[in-house]
Amino acid sequence: MKCHRCEKPATFHITELTEPSGPMSVHLCEQHAREYLDQESEDAPVNALAGMLAKQLKLEQTAEQLAKLDRKTCPVCGISFAEFRQAGRLGCAYDYVCFQADLEPLLFNIHGAKLHKGKRPSHGTGSPDRQHRLIQLRREMQDAVSNENYERAAELKLQISKIESGEPLDEPEST
């Protein structure tokens, strides 16, 4: 893909989330991306999320590291970091664990802080392992159904019902 402002290949893909007409993608070469992002910092609101993300990545990582990060995928919901960068939305609660190190600088850019100081659920939120496993199994079941692997889908359904009814997890996962 070519840069929107010149003939060079576009190496920066920025999604603007604050446009009134909805998210807008901008594809730029490094030089134009730098100009674009510098102009961003003066005029745009603080939460121009993807702009900040691209800026931060540009400063801290090589193209190779970037490509590697983009391929990183959440084992629970299956979203890749590239997909998150494009859409500006995460896929599940586990993304905050799986991409924690990559998200922290971004959160700091947006909020000027990395630590929650507000209220906490008073009754606890249940077991995160169990919750992530449920998301994962439901996704696997859906894949099995679309691949017409009904036997596997039935097994997965059973496992899901077990977890939902509070039985112990039989296959502890890395998640």
Place this chain on the structure above:
Amino acid sequence: MTVPYKLEELAAKCGQWLKGTGPESDIVISSRIRLARNLAEYPFVRRASQDERLSIAKLVRTRIESIQGWENVLYILVNELNDLDCQFLVERQLMSREMAEGEGDRAVAIDPEEQFSIMVNEEDHLRIQVMFSGLDLEAAWEKIDKIDDALERKLNYAFHDSFGYLTACPTNVGTGLRVSVMLHLPALVITREIEKVFRSLQKINVAVRGLYGEGSQFMGDFYQVSNQITLGRTEKELVQTVKEVVPQIIEYERRAREFLVNESEQDLHDEVSRAYGILCTAKKISSEETLHYLSKVRMGINLGLIRSVDIQTVNKLFVHTQPAHLQKIRGHQLSVTDRNIERANYLQRHLGHKDGSDLPEM
């Protein structure tokens, strides 16, 4: 009772937040707080399958219906509503435009007093909002905190020790809290001071934006002030950030009004009287024009230049003259031209009455 019937009932009433009561209600229309929450056992909405969205909508419904004291809360399946009903709920500020235009199983739970509503499967699994008339952010926070606690006892929220309540967009993570105050600032607009005031506010983590009416029409004199960040401060601190800047804006608006009265009372009186005259006598009027003139009339009432109508009536007219409201109250769909005629009739009936209690009968 079927859902459409309940919506008709809602159309015939007026939300608490429009009462024109509460502190500083001559300038502050409403105080709104929303919390973004997600369920730990499901992927965020954009990543959820149709089946998962349906399960979430069903689960939340069951849990809401089991909360003591919430027996009268309406649970409306937005995906089963027609466009008119969706637009009606958006005009009423009970759900977002994104919710109306979304897809898949989604719902909105509405308190009959319209103090709170809960969107299910918008960008996050739950978007809880509370609206109060005037500047009353503490009351709004106390109310939403209790609602959140009641829901939390029934649902497993996605929560992270360091990052707090987890949301689909990292701009909402932490408290998931957005505090918004809607202000009516016609004098700052007339004196062109508005830009200057807002530029100074942006330096202190507060966002300001104009409000849009039907489609992308700009409702010129209404502005919303809200917090920009959600992580790293307590809910009360965030409420306080917004609460501290609002009195400054109110003060600027009052000064601008005073200036206008001192410098050109005759011109101002003429302008608001003409606006009132047009609203009372027009035979066809668009919603854009209506908002424009109602805004002037509202300022005229606050300055004591118009005495034959009260603030509450004008507040209600801002909402009840919008397209979906007119059609819901009338009971059937109307073309743009018919709506403009209907709107003019409606305005004539309700302006000039000191007591707006007969709203919104036709």
